[in-house]
Amino acid sequence: MGEPAGNAAAQLMAAEGLRRAAPADPEGCYLAGSARLTxxxxxxxxxxxxxxxxxxxxxxxxxxxxxxxxxQSRRLAAALADQRRAQGCG
Incomplete structure (x- = not known):
């Protein structure tokens, strides 16, 4: 399976690959957000x-x-916002 940080880093690399051609690519954005949350x-x-x-x-x-x-996209956006709020991120 792999360890969580390594898996998230690989997911982030894949997301960046998708986003190189289209910065707001929905799949790339979802993968980037999911990896960053992890x-x-x-x-x-x-x-x-x-x-x-x-x-x-x-x-x-x-x-x-x-x-x-x-x-799924809405749940991820909510989880990212919840973490930003809970951590006091500006």
């Missing part, structure tokens, strides 16, 4: 999590949901 949760609570969450690409913050997976 990496943030592996950090101790506090500023470290904020740094990881702040790295979610700006083009992805308002990206459209992945067709057919709108509910």
């Amino acid at each position: 990496l943030a949760l592996l950090e101790p609570p506090g500023p470290g999590r904020c740094r990881v969450l702040a790295a979610v690409p700006a083009a992805c913050r308002d990206a459209v949901a992945i067709p057919g997976r709108e509910a």
Whole structure:
């Protein structure tokens, strides 16, 4: 299976590959957000999590949901927002 940080890093690399051609690609944005959430949760609570969450690409913050997976996209966006709020990220 692999360890969580390694898996998240590989997912982030795949997301960046998708986003190179289209910065707001819904699939790339979803993968980038998911990987960043995983990496943030592996950090101790506090500023470290904020740094990881702040790295979610700006083009992805308002990206459209992945067709057919709108509910998943909404849950991920809510989880990212919840973590930013809970950690006091600005």
